[in-house]
Amino acid sequence: MAYIAALPSLICGLALVVEDIRRFRVPRTWVVTGVLIQLVFFIALSIIERNPAKVLLPLGYALLSAAIQFLLSRLKPGALGFGDVTTSFLVGLAVGSFGLMPYLYWWLLMGALGLLWIPLYPKLIKHSSHKAPFVPIIVFAGIIATLIPAI
Numbered sequence: 212m213a214y215i216a217a218l219p220s221l222i223c224g225l226a227l228v229v230e231d232i233r234r235f236r237v238p239r240t241w242v243v244t245g246v247l248i249q250l251v252f253f254i255a256l257s258i259i260e261r262n263p264a265k266v267l268l269p270l271g272y273a274l275l276s277a278a279i280q281f282l283l284s285r286l287k288p289g290a291l292g293f294g295d296v297t298t299s300f301l302v303g304l305a306v307g308s309f310g311l312m313p314y315l316y317w318w319l320l321m322g323a324l325g326l327l328w329i330p331l332y333p334k335l336i337k338h339s340s341h342k343a344p345f346v347p348i349i350v351f352a353g354i355i356a357t358l359i360p361a362i
Contacts, residue, residue: 223242231344246304249304270304280296281296294346302350306357317352329342
């Protein structure tokens with residue numbers, strides 16, 4: 212049930228990956244729409260299971276994720292954009308619904324995959340004048356992190 216409940220974030224996240232790679236932008240309206248639909252799913256799950264933690268814990272993880280990414284963007288201006296911060300909220304919401312360990316795996320994977328992605332991106336996209344988009348790392352690290360406990 213958890214994987215089905217997280218589908219809005221997955222679908223929106225994948226759309227954001229494509230947009231970030233193609234146009235190097237993250238439409239805020241897409242993120243807000245994805246977050247709102249995801250929250251509706253978690254609220255419904257919370258009501259069905261009579262467990263407010265089904266919505267409150269993921270929301271807490273999402274807020275923490277966005278806050279950490281925002282602070283990181285301030286520590287090194289230009290390294291992360293506001294789209295990375297908002298996408299972290301969206302993905303943190305979904306990954307947070309799986310619990311603490313997948314959430315921690317997500318952060319570890321973002322760091323590890325990011326270290327590989329940043330130098331690899333210019334080689335993959337030969338004519339790019341942009342720095343490496345980070346939304347793909349945020350989203351794919353989230354997908355992998357939620358699958359690790361299932362392995």
